[in-house]
Amino acid sequence: MNILVCGGAGYIGSNMTAMLARHGHNPVVYDNLSKGHKSAIRNAQFVRGDLADYDLLVETIKKYSIDAVMHFAAFIEVGESVADPLGYYYNNFCNARNLLQAMVDTGVNKFVFSSTAAVYGEPETIPITEDIAKQPINPYGDSKRAVELMLSFLSKTGKMNYAALRYFNACGAGEDGTLGEDHQPESHLIPLIIQAAMGKREDIKIFGNDYPTHDGTCIRDYIHIEDLCKAHLLALDKLDDEAELIFNLGNGKGYSVLEVIETVKKVSGKDFTVITGDRRPGDPPVLTADASRARQQLGWTTDFPELEIIVESAWKFHNANPDGYGD
Ligand SMILES: NC(=O)c1ccc[n+]([C@@H]2O[C@H](COP(=O)([O-])OP(=O)(O)OC[C@H]3O[C@@H](n4cnc5c(N)ncnc54)[C@H](O)[C@@H]3O)[C@@H](O)[C@H]2O)c1
Ligand SMILES: O=c1ccn([C@@H]2O[C@H](COP(=O)(O)OP(=O)(O)O[C@H]3O[C@H](CO)[C@@H](O)[C@H](O)[C@H]3O)[C@@H](O)[C@H]2O)c(=O)[nH]1
DSSP states (O other), rough: OEEEEEEESSSHHHHHHHHHHHTTOOOOOOOOSSSSSSGHHHHHEEEEOOOOOOOHHHHHHHHHHHHEEEOOOSSSOOHHHHHHHHHIIIIIIIHHHHHHHHHHHOOOEEEEEEEEEEGGOOOSSSOOTTTTOOOOHHHHHHHHHHHHHHHOOOOOOOOOOOEEEOOEEEEEEEEETBBBBOOOSOOHHHHHHHHHHHTTSSSSEEESSSSSSSSSOOOOOEEEEHHHHHHHHHHHHHHTOOOOOOOOOOOOOEEEHHHOOOOOOOOHOOOEEEEEEEOOOTSSEEOOOOOHHHHHHHOOOOOOOHHHHHHHHHHHHHHTTTTTOOO
């Protein structure tokens, strides 16, 4: 299939682009490079453009005879979204609406959407199943939830089949460890700890050690980027017959911040300074996925569920690329 990968220069989108090519698809990356990296696209076809540019979207869809769209392009920082809600609703919701309009107007009716565990807010039950209440507690999660609702209504018109994939914490490096995480600025736990292990930052700060968890630090469900991308291929296949698919994507096993720090110490063989700071606003204590629906309905399996393997792949990437993609 000819697949438009919006946000294909970013962390997850670039891994997806590589996987699509490996599986015989023809990915076309559409990205404004506001956050992504041109070199992460490798030799995939590339259109530099913004999601707000309806005419360029339509032109691109027609030019490359696009059959389906995978949509990764968004702003992704919870804290930033609290400071700039309008910017987040604009890029994550209004621009997604623009993209969907371009698809409907050109007759493209398969859409895979990057959603997030942040749509659940502070869940009352753990592990999280897809059907529990969706009560986002920040503009980032709410902007993603708003797109989900728009997709649900749109699918009922018969004009769009969609999969909303609710990622838990994406991490590690894919494509033989050469496509890793390089966000500017970086806010994600594993790359930040690795920077501390590499001596690129003075320390790692734990955001709160007074949570109701076994060691007081937050628990998250870390999912390897390759396993995450694999689920997109499976979901895409299902969109021939299904109008509406919603899946959690996580391993179902939680690790605390302290356990992640210990794992990086073990994998790297390095010691570094760990300090404890205040809680970060908007952080729920525990987020772990019940992903049995994806396992049952998609036949999804994970190849790299162990945190140590995930951290090893990230460590390898950051050592080989100490300045990330260097741009
Ligand atoms: N990283 C995670 O753990 C995680 C977890 C849950 C959900 N997600 C979702 O997955 C998606 C990808 O995340 P990521 O970590 O790869 O982010 P990323 O920032 O690395 O990639 C996003 C890409 O989209 C591009 N982009 C943003 N706005 C654009 C616009 N208006 N027009 C064109 N291009 C634009 C950026 O340049 C970048 O290349 C996002 O939608 C995010 O919300 C990520
Ligand atoms: O320097 C740091 C950075 C993070 N953390 C903690 O580490 C955990 C993981 O944080 P982070 O890597 O920033 O991920 P999350 O905030 O859990 O969010 C990620 O995972 C969510 C789904 O679970 C997605 O919605 C988001 O897009 C994605 O960034 C959280 O408890 C943070 O408080 C620290 O203690 N110190």
